[in-house]
Amino acid sequence: MPARTGAQFLNSLRDSREVWLGGQRVTDPQEHPALRGGAEAIASVYDLHYEFPDDCLMPDPETGEQIAVSHMIPRSKDDLLRRHKALRRVAEFSVGLMGRTPDYMNVTYAGFAGRSDEWGINGNEEGAENLVAFQKELRRSDLSLTHTLIHAMSDKSKGHVPSGFDETQLHTVEKTEHGMLVRGARVLATLAPFSDELAVYPSQPMPDASRRHALSFCIRMDTPGLKFICRDSVSLPDNRFDHPLSGRFDEQDAFVIFDNVEVPRNRIFCAGNLPVYNSVMSASWRANAMQQTMVRAWTKLEFAWGLACRMAEAIGASDPVTLQMLGEIWGFAELARSAVMAGEQGAYHYGNGAWFLDGRPMDALRMSLPYWFPRVNEIIRLIGSHNVLATPASGAFDDPALRPLIDKYLRGAGDTSSYDRARIFRLGWDFAGSALASRNEQYERFYLTSGARNRQNIQMRADRTEADRLVDRFLQEKV
Numbered sequence: 071m072p073a074r075t076g077a078q079f080l081n082s083l084r085d086s087r088e089v090w091l092g093g094q095r096v097t098d099p100q101e102h103p104a105l106r107g108g109a110e111a112i113a114s115v116y117d118l119h120y121e122f123p124d125d126c127l128m129p130d131p132e133t134g135e136q137i138a139v140s141h142m143i144p145r146s147k148d149d150l151l152r153r154h155k156a157l158r159r160v161a162e163f164s165v166g167l168m169g170r171t172p173d174y175m176n177v178t179y180a181g182f183a184g185r186s187d188e189w190g191i192n193g194n195e196e197g198a199e200n201l202v203a204f205q206k207e208l209r210r211s212d213l214s215l216t217h218t219l220i221h222a223m224s225d226k227s228k229g230h231v232p233s234g235f236d237e238t239q240l241h242t243v244e245k246t247e248h249g250m251l252v253r254g255a256r257v258l259a260t261l262a263p264f265s266d267e268l269a270v271y272p273s274q275p276m277p278d279a280s281r282r283h284a285l286s287f288c289i290r291m292d293t294p295g296l297k298f299i300c301r302d303s304v305s306l307p308d309n310r311f312d313h314p315l316s317g318r319f320d321e322q323d324a325f326v327i328f329d330n331v332e333v334p335r336n337r338i339f340c341a342g343n344l345p346v347y348n349s350v351m352s353a354s355w356r357a358n359a360m361q362q363t364m365v366r367a368w369t370k371l372e373f374a375w376g377l378a379c380r381m382a383e384a385i386g387a388s389d390p391v392t393l394q395m396l397g398e399i400w401g402f403a404e405l406a407r408s409a410v411m412a413g414e415q416g417a418y419h420y421g422n423g424a425w426f427l428d429g430r431p432m433d434a435l436r437m438s439l440p441y442w443f444p445r446v447n448e449i450i451r452l453i454g455s456h457n458v459l460a461t462p463a464s465g466a467f468d469d470p471a472l473r474p475l476i477d478k479y480l481r482g483a484g485d486t487s488s489y490d491r492a493r494i495f496r497l498g499w500d501f502a503g504s505a506l507a508s509r510n511e512q513y514e515r516f517y518l519t520s521g522a523r524n525r526q527n528i529q530m531r532a533d534r535t536e537a538d539r540l541v542d543r544f545l546q547e548k549v
């Protein structure tokens with residue numbers, strides 16, 4: 071099947087999945103007022119592939135059908151540059167506010183299939199074959215995946231990954247005639263109400279864990295026993311003037327409970343194989359998947375800079391403090407762009423014919439973003455001041471008696487009309503101050519684990535060869 075359309079995607083959401091929101095079970099995400107905007111946004115992402123076919127579509131290497139470029143297994147630097155264009159198109163759609171558009175998991179699974187040799191170690195040949203077959207199905211059916219990697223540890227003093235066996239964490243119960251039975255919980259499945267399947271794969275290594283926790287698989291969202299508990303919605307009614315972002319870009323996040331769930335044998339990629347579980351994420355995953363996340367981040371930073379500039383201009387704020395803050399956001403955006411370019415230019419063959427980015431600039435950007443994005447929101451709120459709250463709604467502009475007063479007292483600097491001023495500052499508040507903004511800030515702080523843990527991990531694995539050489543020149547000098 072060629073790349074799906076938005077309508078085909080929306081039809082696929084009508085099944086017997088168990089998604090809970092606000093204490094109620096959702097029957098059809100598209101019909102739910104708090105989920106409709108997100109569902110339609112993901113549908114638009116599917117349609118976007120047909121709006122920009124040169125950037126977003128390519129022939130499937132085996133069937134020749136037009137598939138999404140994000141499913142491509144990169145075989146050269148040119149492939150990665152081509153994929154960049156497709157990722158940028160999707161990122162621009164939500165100006166980076168939706169982090170888990172389907173291209174994120176498409177890129178991840180293309181990388182896993184490209185390096186199936188990393189999965190086929192320690193007797194896991196069948197798991198690796200299942201993974202390659204699944205990626206073919208994923209790209210041909212153009213599924214939307216949610217994923218959950220993180221163990222739902224309720225007591226941090228016991229560590230951040232299971233030690234020994236913990237029955238609350240996702241684990242195998244028994245083998246069944248058609249696969250295996252699993253039970254337990256995981257966090258946090260973003261995009262769950264808007265997905266066809268749930269992917270489970272490793273995050274941090276867990277050297278002391280029971281092998282029963284070492285799991286990776288992919289299953290349909292309507293698999294019996296699978297339960298998703300969504301956080302409260304941050305979506306607002308779809309009024310493009312009043313809520314230009316909150317009306318459509320809430321991608322949702324859900325806690326996942328596996329209450330005796332059967333995983334079909336052909337969908338198991340790792341079952342109880344600790345060496346596989348503890349190693350597959352450390353080799354090439356980062357250098358591949360981070361192209362998607364960092365193109366998104368760069369796009370969002372560019373948008374934030376443009377938005378902040380418009381806000382400042384709308385009220386004639388050109389004082390040194392404002393200019394300094396605007397320049398700060400520009401610096402973040404430019405460093406993000408530079409890191410993505412450096413990663414792509416430094417791409418190389420990782421093995422098995424697969425090419426990925428140089429992971430070092432990606433790592434540096436990844437550990438910076440959890441600190442940059444909250445600062446960007448702070449700057450937008452500082453520049454916005456009370457103006458982000460002095461914004462009449464569209465209905466107020468429609469009132470014939472109120473309109474002349476709004477036009478007189480709420481106009482902006484220069485020739486900025488009251489209407490344009492309200493639009494700009496509503497966009498600013500929706501980006502940096504609304505409930506959606508708050509959720510998005512939390513996302514940027516934690517979606518690829520916390521900034522704190524990222525810094526620790528990077529320090530532990532960074533290559534010190536050159537730094538040591540520079541220091542040794544002085545320490546080894548004859549005195």
Ligand SMILES: Cc1cc2nc3c(=O)[nH]c(=O)nc-3n(C[C@H](O)[C@H](O)[C@H](O)COP(=O)(O)OP(=O)(O)OC[C@H]3O[C@@H](n4cnc5c(N)ncnc54)[C@H](O)[C@@H]3O)c2cc1C
Binds near residue numbers: 259261523526
């Ligand atoms: C909005 C959102 C969406 C997400 N979507 C997904 C998704 O779709 N799929 C998925 O799998 N995951 C997702 N995640 C990520 C995941 O669920 C976790 O939030 C993330 O991995 C952080 O986990 P943690 O709480 O264990 O963080 P930690 O790394 O433990 O950090 C929490 C805090 O603990 C402290 N800390 C950090 N390191 C240490 C340390 N070594 N010792 C002591 N304290 C430390 C820091 O103060 C840090 O802020 C999402 C997260 C958010 C917020």
